[in-house]
Amino acid sequence: MLQKQEKRLIRHRRVRAKIQGTAKVPRLCVFRSHQYIYAQLIDDDKGKTMASVSGKANTASAKKVGELIAKKAKNLQVAKVVFDRGGYKYHGKVKAVAEGAREGGLKF
Numbered sequence: 001m002l003q004k005q006e007k008r009l010i011r012h013r014r015v016r017a018k019i020q021g022t023a024k025v026p027r028l029c030v031f032r033s034h035q036y037i038y039a040q041l042i043d044d045d046k047g048k049t050m051a052s053v054s055g056k057a058n059t060a061s062a063k064k065v066g067e068l069i070a071k072k073a074k075n076l077q078v079a080k081v082v083f084d085r086g087g088y089k090y091h092g093k094v095k096a097v098a099e100g101a102r103e104g105g106l107k108f
Helices: 004-016 059-075 095-101
Strands: 027-032 036-043 048-056 082-084
Touching: 004 048, 027 095, 036 059, 036 095, 059 095
Parallel strands: 027 082
Antiparallel strands: 027 036, 036 048
């Protein structure tokens, strides 16, 4: 029987096979640990992280992380991103990051 983390990695690989980030339209990648939530803007063509933000793993902080990553994206003159939920379900903290980024002005 597969463990929870192994199942998430399988879902993540399936999602990553379909999306690709570029310099103009980077990938907004979300990672959740038990205590923190992380968001990164990644240019997959160069294999570089353009910007990253982290915060406590609760819904209010997750929304703030989304707003902060949107602000950093605007400084990099990025208006559109590809959302990578990292194999997590699109609800709760992951959804809060996406909503915060949208409120910050990013288009998905």
